[in-house]
Amino acid sequence: MKQEFIIAGFGGQGVLLLGQMLAYAGMLEGKQVSWMPSYGPEMRGGTANCTVVISDEEIGSPVVSQPSCVIALNLPSLDKFEPMVKPGGLLLINSSLVDREPRRDDIKAVALPATEIASELGNIRVTNMVALGALVQLTGIASFSTLEEVLKKVLPEHRHSLIPLNLQAIQRGAQEVKA
Amino acid sequence: MLGEKVLMKGNEAIGEAAIRAGCQLYFAYPITPQSELPQYLARRMPEEGRVFLQAESEIAAINMVYGAAGTGARVMTSSSSPGISLKQEGISYIAGAELPCVIVNIVRGGPGLGGIQPAQSDYFQATKGGGHGDYRLIVLAPASVQEMVDLTILAFDLADQYRNPVMILGDGVLGQMMEPVEFKDFEPVKIPKPWATTGRKGREKNIINSLYLDPTKLEEHNWHLQAKYREIAEKEVRYDTYRSEDAEVLVVAYGITARIARTAVDMARAQGIAAGLLRPITLFPFPTEAIAQAAEGAKALLTVELSAGQMVEDVRLAVNGKRPVYFYGRTGGMMPTPEEICREIVKVAGKEVAE
Secondary structure, three states: OEEEEEEEEEOOOOHHHHHHHHHHHHHHOOOEEEEEEOOOOOOOOOEEEEEEEEEOOOOOOOOOOOOOEEEEOOHHHHHHHHHHOOOOOEEEEEOOOOOOOOOOOOOEEEEEOHHHHHHHOOOHHHHHHHHHHHHHHHHOOOOHHHHHHHHHHHOOHHHHHHHHHHHHHHHHHHHHHOO | OEOOOEEEEHHHHHHHHHHHOOOOEEEEOOOOOOOHHHHHHHHHHHHOOOEEEEOOOHHHHHHHHHHHHOOOOOEEEEEOHHHHHHOHHHHHHHHHOOOOEEEEEEEEOOOOOOOOOEOOOOHHHHHHOOOOOOOOOEEEOOOOHHHHHHHHHHHHHHHHHHOOEEEEEEEHHHHHOEEEEOEOOOOOOOOOOOOOOOOOOOOOOOOOOOOOOOHHHHHHHHHHHHHHHHHHHHHOOOEEEEOOOOOOEEEEOOHHHHHHHHHHHHHHHHOOOOEEEEEEOEEEOOOHHHHHHHHHHOOEEEEEEOOOOOHHHHHHHHHOOOOOEEEEEOOOOOOOOHHHHHHHHHHHHHHHOOO
């Protein structure tokens, strides 16, 4: 079993951290994982993306041309990565910032107002965690208790006070996409 | 961190591995895509009571390596392609003076300033000289973050054992990507260094030098170096194979490209093509014998690189005309997809493998 994710958005939306948390969660659950960032001359407001592979077996290519799942946190990311999603795959769209419908009808597209939810929670910077919660709910790629453990690992000690807010964002994201 | 899996970037993993291997001094100048390595060591080296020094230039850094290596300490520098070009004079001197050190090149696209995306276009520079004179580096090519750890530790040992600079040849993706790594408990190998300039204290003086004005002496020195390189070639070849036993199309690729090729081999197998992979881990010494032997059983070879075709020359020398050797490359920082490489395998199979 192998799942390949591309997570994309504006620089500053936390797409790299989202991907790292996904990879960490896979690792803690005993899977093989790889995380590869795009590393152009990027800056806040520019575009950023990362590729995460989670597999039961040794990972060959960390480069992916047909991801089983794409998270697009903004319109340029949707335009760029929608055509790449594997037929039957998942496309999670941040509908707060994207005002167009998906063009593909051979994939499962889910609209998630991630930025609005984050804003309701009082901190727009947890947009990525809302998306992560929805992703985990939709794919079952990791358990929510693992995500809590991951937060403790990826956030530096002096940021641990933010763990409850991040967990709340993950839960809200998951609730939002529950059928 | 011992015995526990942690998720690390390749660049950081090299840094931590160097510390575990007993690297005492690290001199560097930042450049994308390897800057996480100096960044990591800027914090970790002082924590361990060791030297981190950001030099004023790459040239300064390699000459600091030259000086520090002469004292017998374990020393490292790192850079990316344009910075490694700047270091070439120093590397030649270090090779001439037979000093051990580790040089990390996290390769980016060239020539010139080129770009900052991954490439393998420094193969010639790393394996065929780079600087002036008849010298060789030992060149190690990791293909995963764990291997960046393991080969960094090996690099320090080989450098000391052969009194020779060792290069770790990675690329932008390996430097930037994160994978789980494990640091095993081990004692760094301690090799006596009676040649080091540690303060004379009554013994015969040790001189570190690469200048031999008398041509008979310089020739003698060169034959000594060549004998050492032959010994390295006999003892230190390392490579890996994947589904190669019955391969009719044998792919030869190293580093990150070998990872992509491995997935492509599986894809080709799923289409009924007997594809396999041979991955050189040491680029010098090159696995010439292994490739020659594997070629016997294959119908054709396909070399894949992030360059316009450099290692393919060594593959052709190894095969020595007995089998056709095809090449597929991407350059400038572009990466092939597994599907792309699979298509090339299918093409080669169509030409060379009878139905």
